[in-house]
Amino acid sequence: MSLNLEFVAFFLGFVAIALAIGYGICRVLLGPQAATRNLLYAGPWLLFGAVLAIALSLAGRFGLVGLYALYTGGVLFWLISWPLRKRSAGDLLHSIGPTSQNKIFLWVGLFQVGLAIAMTLLLLDRVTGGLVTGLGIASGIVQIAFWWSLALLFILLGRSNLEIREHGLCYLYAWQPWARVEAFGWDDDKPNTLILKLLPRSFISRRFITLTIPVDQKATVDDLIDDYLAEADLATEMDIAQGIEPPSQPD
Incomplete structure (x- = not known):
């Protein structure tokens, strides 16, 4: 099994785009402070997404x-x-x-x-x-x-x-x-x-x-x-x- 870098890049790109869209929606609905808080909370999930992408690529x-x-x-x-x-x-x-x-x-x-x-x-x-x-x-x-x-x-x-x-x-x-x-x-x-x-x-x-x-x-x-x-x-x-x-x- 080898690491599929193309898949990892695609997966992380998808997660990043989802975070950006989520931030924009939260900013409109909840205001900039709440949107920033939610984005900071999402940081660990981005790391989890990176680990998951690598694991799926190997699997x-x-x-x-x-x-x-x-x-x-x-x-x-x-x-x-x-x-x-x-x-x-x-x-x-x-x-x-x-x-x-x-x-x-x-x-x-x-x-x-x-x-x-x-x-x-x-x-x-x-x-x-x-x-x-x-x-x-x-x-x-x-x-x-x-x-x-x-x-x-x-x-x-x-x-x-x-x-x-x-x-x-x-x-x-x-x-x-x-x-x-x-x-x-x-x-x-x-x-x-x-x-x-x-x-x-x-x-x-x-x-x-x-x-x-x-x-x-x-x-x-x-x-x-x-x-x-x-x-x-x-x-x-x-x-x-x-x-x-x-x-x-x-x-």
Whole structure:
């Protein structure tokens, strides 16, 4: 096995472009401070992407197919298990509905549907025709399933709601227990952007997350969360923790 430098360069280029697009979207939706924080958080994932690209290059074509299979199975299990996991969050107190981030996921999902259709057409020759093999059929089916599971994931994320529940927040098919949240606050750039300070589960876990709340629901959300969490100036704290110079205050 040899290292495929062309594949590694392509993979890292794709990751870099995705980070740039994500930064641009976050800057528009959440403001420059939040966008910079998210970009700094993405740094370790870029390193992980480099390691993954090298590993996949060494593993060859079937290593990538194996990754497709693991990802597809993980996505389907995560989505199917959501109703059971959601019960742990307790009774619904308030449904905020979809946020600006959800709309982005939905548009990405629609784009992924088109991409999945294109990839399905390209991969049909692996599962049909007189020259196909059993291994080729399995490889083609796994790759087709991967692209459709990716589209399904983004569409369902885009159609999900942000909910305040008895034991935590439900968002994007996951829930954040109140016990794992130290405090909450509101961003300086975008006053309707909710910031949560988390108790990290590991050294790579995010310490802060941001959620865009509709302006007309900010007061309701603030009152409900205030019953469970202490409010703090988390925007400044995030900037200091990540080495970002807080904006100077006018005299």
